[in-house]
Every structure is written in C-alpha cells, then in structure tokens.
C-alpha cells in the first residue's frame with residue numbers, strides 16, 4: 755500500500771472516535787490532512803462537531819470542507835485532537851513540527867482530553883532523534899538564542915548540529931506565529947525529558963517539538979494492518 759493510502763487508513767480509524775457534539779483539535783500535515791478530508795465528508799453528511807485548527811493551512815482546508823471552526827478562547831477544553839507526528843516511540847513520546855506547526859499543535863494537544871496520533875509505520879521508532887528536532891525561536895537575538903540552545907542540548911547530554919530552517923525561496927521559514935525554526939540534528943535523543951526541560955530554560959525559545967506525555971493513543975497503519983498504542 756502507498757504511504758498516502760496508509761495515512762488515510764490511520765485517519766479513517768481515528769475518525770471512528772469522533773462523536774456528535776465533540777470539540778476537536780485538527781492537526782497539521784499530510785496525515786492530518788486525510789483526517790480533515792474524511793471529517794469533512796461526515797460533516798457534510800450531517801455530523802455536528804466544531805474544530806480548532808492547529809495551523810492556517812488546516813484552517814483553510816477545514817473551511818473548504820465546511821467544518822465549523824472555533825478558537826481555544828471560545829472552547830478552552832477540547833474532547834479529542836487528531837494529529838500526525840514526525841516520530842513516535844512506544845511510550846507515545848513524539849517529535850513534531852516537521853510542518854512548522856508545533857506551537858499551535860502543542861497548545862491544542864495540551865487543551866485536549868485525548869490526543870490521538872495518526873501515522874504510517876515509518877514514523878514509529880525505538881528512540882527519538884533521527885528526525886531533526888524543530889525548535890521554534892523568536893527572530894530577535896537569533897544568534898544568542900542559537901548558542902544558548904546549543905548549551906542546553908549539551909547540558910541534556912545530547913549533541914548535534916543546529917540549522918535555521920529555510921523556506922523554498924531560501925529566506926528563513928516563518929511559522930504562523932512569525933517565528934523562526936532551528937532544526938536540531940541530534941541522531942538520538944536518549945533523555946527526552948532532560949532535553950525538554952533544558953530547552954524550556956532558554957529565553958527566545960518559544961516551543962520545541964518534543965511532545966512528552968501529551969499523546970494518549972496512536973493509530974499506526976502498516977502493510978499488515980492497523981496497530982494501536984495506548985488508549986484508542
């Protein structure tokens with residue numbers, strides 16, 4: 755099965771968790787896009803839900819699908835968020851932010867009673883870190899922040915290189931919040947909690963892509979069928 759077909763399978767399984775009246779967090783990325791498309795079909799068939807998008811891209815897609823949207827100010831507590839991930843381990847720790855939406859994704863996930871990750875099997879890893887860890891930083895003081903991030907990575911016992919993410923026109927990539935992203939190529943993250951704690955101390959770091967203790971379940975689509983982790 756193609757990667758897109760697997761992503762759609764995972765999204766379809768997560769859709770089965772949606773009940774009428776739910777307040778939903780809508781993730782970002784190619785896998786979440788399948789979920790939003792499938793949800794749109796259900797909404798047009800009469801399902802009444804409200805969605806909080808995690809990016810402007812998802813907002814545009816959900817609007818086009820006819821999904822009723824709201825903000826976290828209107829609904830500070832959500833029932834369920836369904837989102838993709840760049841990596842997940844068996845303890846449901848995630849690396850997210852490959853699509854640049856990590857800040858809103860983390861806020862929405864943290865506001866949700868349940869967060870279900872949907873992914874194809876390529877995202878499941880024994881140890882996080884092969885995928886570069888996105889670290890969202892404010893543009894002001896970039897070089898000082900970059901050095902402080904390097905020190906924080908070392909304090910957490912990790913090592914690697916940091917690169918400023920560029921957009922396709924070769925200018926710095928800007929998130930929906932107007933921030934830059936430093937991608938940390940670490941290879942392995944042996945102590946995700948220590949790294950998350952160290953990064954949180956750096957002024958100028960807005961958020962990082964380690965999602966620890968946020969996902970409550972995962973649906974992973976493999977060529978041999980669906981595998982679930984946690985509470986699905």
Ligand SMILES: O=C(CO)[C@H](O)[C@H](O)COP(=O)(O)O
Nearest residue numbers: 783784785838851852853855
């Ligand atoms: O964190 C994300 C966006 O910020 C995405 O969930 C992550 O990058 C996975 O995307 P895809 O489903 O396209 O592989």
